[in-house]
Amino acid sequence: IAALIVSMDITGDLARFLEPGLFAAAGERFAIAQTDEHGVVFRLDDGRVDVEDDAATSPPLPFEERASLSGMETVFSSGVELSSVPWMVVAETDRDTALAPLQAAVTTVVIVGGLATIMVAGLMIAIWFNQESTANRALATQFRNMAAHIDAQRRILASVTGSVEEFIGLKTSGGIYKWVNLAFARAFKKTPDAVIGLSDDQLFGHGTAERLRQSDEQILRGLDIPTIEDQLYISDKRYDVQISKTPLTREDGTIEGIVSVTRDVTELVEQRRLREQAVRQSIYALVKTVELSDPYLAGHSRLLSGFSVLVGKRLNLDPTDLSALEIAANLSQIGKQAVPREIVNKPGRLTPEEIVEMNRHIEHALNILKDVDFQLPVQESIAEMYERLDGSGYPEALAGDAINIRARILGVCDVFCARIRPRSYRGAIAPDLAMTVMSDHPDKYDAAVVEALKEVLHTQEGEKLVLVARTTGIPQAPSEQG
Incomplete structure (x- = not known):
């Protein structure tokens, strides 16, 4: 029995067949692999290179990350078995090259996400500042209106207290005048500001001040006192007066001072x-x-x-x-x-x-x-x-x-x-x-x-x-x- 073997050199044809096409991705390449009972092998020169170090892999070769046929790098690869010969065409793509666009996309997404987050945060901050600014403007308007209302009431009070003939004064619990109206100050031939800070001793003398202090102490003890009739000597002039006193209280009910209204009833x-x-x-x-x-x-x-x-x-x-x-x-x-x-x-x-x-x-x-x-x-x-x-x-x-x-x-x-x-x-x-x-x-x-x-x-x-x-x-x- 004899055999006739005819061989043909198809290296060039295979090389051209395995060259990446125009639409191949960067890092993509093709190779011919042959299988035997030990697994998939690639016949290059006279050596055998295992695709995987562990168990043999039967064709077709699924797409996954593995070592390249050359064993030099990590690739994404997939193989398809040819029908007429025990060969597979294996397509490989360098892992880093393949992942580069994804990494770029991830980076882009991260950057875009970060920018979006910054923009959203900036927008929220802008909205917050806008709301705060609106609230502050509203609060400022409210306080301005309140101040105008208080000022109007103050002017009305000043007008009323300035026009009455009664002597009106506000003393601290220690007996120091904090405020007096115009009639009170004029009786002493002073301005209201000149009376503020003085005591009854300084204004009326010790004897009169002692009488006034007795009713002050009753007020500070929380007692109600009737209108007092007395004689006061102010600037060397005798006044027959009726004095009414009432406590000035804080919100918690403690007495802050004493308001006195003194009416000149000398003629009466x-x-x-x-x-x-x-x-x-x-x-x-x-x-x-x-x-x-x-x-x-x-x-x-x-x-x-x-x-x-x-x-x-x-x-x-x-x-x-x-x-x-x-x-x-x-x-x-x-x-x-x-x-x-x-x-x-x-x-x-x-x-x-x-x-x-x-x-x-x-x-x-x-x-x-x-x-x-x-x-x-x-x-x-x-x-x-x-x-x-x-x-x-x-x-x-x-x-x-x-x-x-x-x-x-x-x-x-x-x-x-x-x-x-x-x-x-x-x-x-x-x-x-x-x-x-x-x-x-x-x-x-x-x-x-x-x-x-x-x-x-x-x-x-x-x-x-x-x-x-x-x-x-x-x-x-x-x-x-x-």
């Missing part, structure tokens, strides 16, 4: 003084008429008025009650004008019937005074001055607290003044004995009033009144005549 006080003087003169004329009808009552009403006012001051009665006391005391005997003269001037003791008639002098007094508007509780004081705590008095038999304090004072002082002066039916007794009469009957006479009268008798004013009562021209009682 002078008018009131002249009016009261006219009333007193009228009252004295009425009293004189009563005294002429009963010489034993001469001076009694004025003496009663003097003691009653002193006792009222001892008991800290307010000015209104003191004025009512003074007028009521002077008019307390006016009703006796309507009592028959033979009863009023009877030298002996009165019969029960005559006592009833005499006691009607209260009824007569109220009838005489019913149409007089004193703007004071004068009639009420007269009506109850002969009532007693135990209900034994007249005309209504009132008892205890039902009797007003002015009437209790008048009742005690009336008994005292009557006892230390003679009457048509008896002589006078010593002041200490007169006090004993009331001290021994606390069920009838208010003990606090009796004690206050006892204190008054030891004062200079009380001693003068007693001296007047004992030395004025009073007719002697029958028992005292020689």
Whole structure:
């Protein structure tokens, strides 16, 4: 048996076949590989090169990353088996070359993404700044409008406080003026700025400042105080004033300062003084008429008025009650004008019937005074001055607290003044004995009033009144005549 072998050199044809075409990618190449039982081999010269170091790979060769047929580098490769011969055509592309466009694309994406992120961030920042700017502009507009509103209110307040005649001031809790209106400053012949930082001691002097400080302390303790009437000397001029004070509080309720409004009532006080003087003169004329009808009552009403006012001051009665006391005391005997003269001037003791008639002098007094508007509780004081705590008095038999304090004072002082002066039916007794009469009957006479009268008798004013009562021209009682 013989074989005829014919060989042809196809190297050149294969080389041309394996050359990359015009549309081949960079780094792409082709090779011929042959397979046997050991795997895929590439016959180059006389050597064998394994495509993979591990198990053999059967055709076709799938696309994946592996070592090149030459074993020198890493490539992406894929093989297709030829049908007529045990060969495969293997296409390889250098891994780095193949991945370069992807890396470039990734880089581009990263750059573009970064730029996009920066742009988005910049846009968000721009939007935020725009919003902040808008908010700031709105806030600025709001504050500008608020400032304009506050300024308008300030101008209105300045206009109002500048036009009023009352002295308005704001002091700290320490007594230092933080603000005053124009009228306040002008009274001291200063500008408002010149008064700020001063105290009451520097403006009014120590004595007046001490009085003002007492009401300030009450305000700082959270107490409500009524309007105060006082006299102030400002720039060598006397002012009769009414002072109202109120606390200036913070949002948490703590007191920051004191607002005071001082009203000049000098003219009103002078008018009131002249009016009261006219009333007193009228009252004295009425009293004189009563005294002429009963010489034993001469001076009694004025003496009663003097003691009653002193006792009222001892008991800290307010000015209104003191004025009512003074007028009521002077008019307390006016009703006796309507009592028959033979009863009023009877030298002996009165019969029960005559006592009833005499006691009607209260009824007569109220009838005489019913149409007089004193703007004071004068009639009420007269009506109850002969009532007693135990209900034994007249005309209504009132008892205890039902009797007003002015009437209790008048009742005690009336008994005292009557006892230390003679009457048509008896002589006078010593002041200490007169006090004993009331001290021994606390069920009838208010003990606090009796004690206050006892204190008054030891004062200079009380001693003068007693001296007047004992030395004025009073007719002697029958028992005292020689």
